[in-house]
Amino acid sequence: MTTLHLRVGFMPLVDCALLVLAKDEGFAEAEGLHLELVREVSWSNLRDKLNVRLFDAAHMLGPAAIAATLGIGGVKAPMAAPLALNRDGAAITLSLRRFEELSRLDEGDLGDTAASARALAALVARRRAAGLPPLTFAAVFGFSTHIYLLCEWLEKGGLKLGEDVRFEVVPPPQTVEALASGRIDGFCAGAPWNSAAVAAGVGAMVHASVDLRRNCHDKVLAWRADDVQRRPAAVAKLGAAILKASAWACRPENFSRMAQHLSAPDRLALPTPLIERILHGELIQGADRPPRQIDHFIRFDREALRPDQDDADWVLAGMERAGQIVATPQIRDIARGVFLPAHFEGILSAHSILPKY
Incomplete structure (x- = not known):
């Protein structure tokens, strides 16, 4: 099997976990991918490098992918998200x-x-x-x-x-x-x-x-929109690796190892116990208050990865509230088109043997 090299950018956040696990736990390799993860310093750097194909795909803010597709914020860069990477957090x-x-x-x-x-x-x-x-x-x-x-x-x-x-x-x-x-x-x-x-x-x-807001839209796996059409095998292989990482990440017995992966110097570069507590939903609050327990504080489950076009409506409402845009039916159609649920379903059906946690 020919190995496909993919260069993927990410920001140091817990919600980059599925990309890290896809590489470090071998899920990408099992799909015939050599996954190179590149830590970035800002979301604008990450967006711009994806746009000029220095990255094949990227860990991306969903609203940033919509803004780039609409051409607001100084950059016109049509993007597409066949998978989300998390909700909440x-x-x-x-x-x-x-x-x-x-x-x-x-x-x-x-x-x-x-x-x-x-x-x-x-x-x-x-x-x-x-x-x-x-x-x-x-x-x-x-x-x-x-x-x-x-x-x-x-x-x-x-x-x-x-x-x-x-x-x-x-x-x-x-x-x-x-x-x-x-x-x-x-x-x-x-x-x-x-x-x-x-x-x-x-x-x-x-x-x-x-x-x-519970189950709040957050990060997506973004590709250039034309690459989703041009490189279906790459999109499917990386999507399958992330789905396998999702199943692994939802098992509490794996949280300790997951935190170790994320705490590495080229990942988040923070203490492993701090990250592990977050994965368990135990949040330190400060100001002499006890920790707070929030079940499923950050979601990596399969349903959290489903790109939902309704999320685009919430993003546009937020953009309007913040004075960034006046949404029109055409803008709404373009924004909803960033999320690709049909691609997600295709990847899922091709790997239907994956367990659901």
């Missing part, structure tokens, strides 16, 4: 100082997203009255699930991101340092960076993404 974290201020202003259960948003609105109003600069929140890219989750949270307190609260883009691995330095007051990002901020003693987790 993000969180909102504030600096310890801002969390303490929020706690003092809270008039209900801070674990309730509406109550915490009202407390945040009170903090914003107090700072405005005192002539202090607005708070600055960050997300990992200009078009990401994380921005839209932040907007949903702020709306509960009558606040608007970019107006009442400043917005800044900070790539995931830089969020902890940005919070520690005071450059930002809070951020929304995927695991493990919220936990890393808490472990470093600089942040307190306010909400997990599941508090705002």
Whole structure:
């Protein structure tokens, strides 16, 4: 069997796990692939390298793939996603100082997203009255699930991101340092960076993404749209390897080994125990609070990998809420076309013997 070489870019996040497992556990090799994984420093780098074919495929923010396909954000790069890579797994974290201020202003259960948003609105109003600069929140890219989750949270307190609260883009691995330095007051990002901020003693987790939206669309396996048509064998082989990795990743007895793979210096470069706790859904919250247990905090199961065109509607609604786009029926059709459920079903049916966990 001829071995096919694929160069795939990824960002250091827990949700790159299925690509890492496809390589490190031999699932890609079993499909006749030599999988080269390349760690990137920003989502824009990853998108651009996929566009110019320095990468064959990429671990990609679903909204970034839609934005590139629509040609908003400065780059026109039609993309397609025959598989998703996860659902859920993000969180909102504030600096310890801002969390303490929020706690003092809270008039209900801070674990309730509406109550915490009202407390945040009170903090914003107090700072405005005192002539202090607005708070600055960050997300990992200009078009990401994380921005839209932040907007949903702020709306509960009558606040608007970019107006009442400043917005800044900070790539995931830089969020902890940005919070520690005071450059930002809070951020929304995927695991493990919220936990890393808490472990470093600089942040307190306010909400997990599941508090705002359960089964939330997140990362996809993105290809150039023309390559999905031009290279069906490569798409199918990598898809099959990821499906096998998904079945393996859903078994709790494998979490320890999975965390070891992810903690490697050329992967996430963080302590294995920190990552393993996240896989078990045990989240450290900071601010002298006990850990929080969230079952299926991040989903890698087969249904989570199914690309759902309805997710494009939620992304477009988020883009509109953030003032990034005015959706039209044509735009909606293009956005929905980024997700390829028929390709997923084809890969799945060709490997129907895979167990479902």
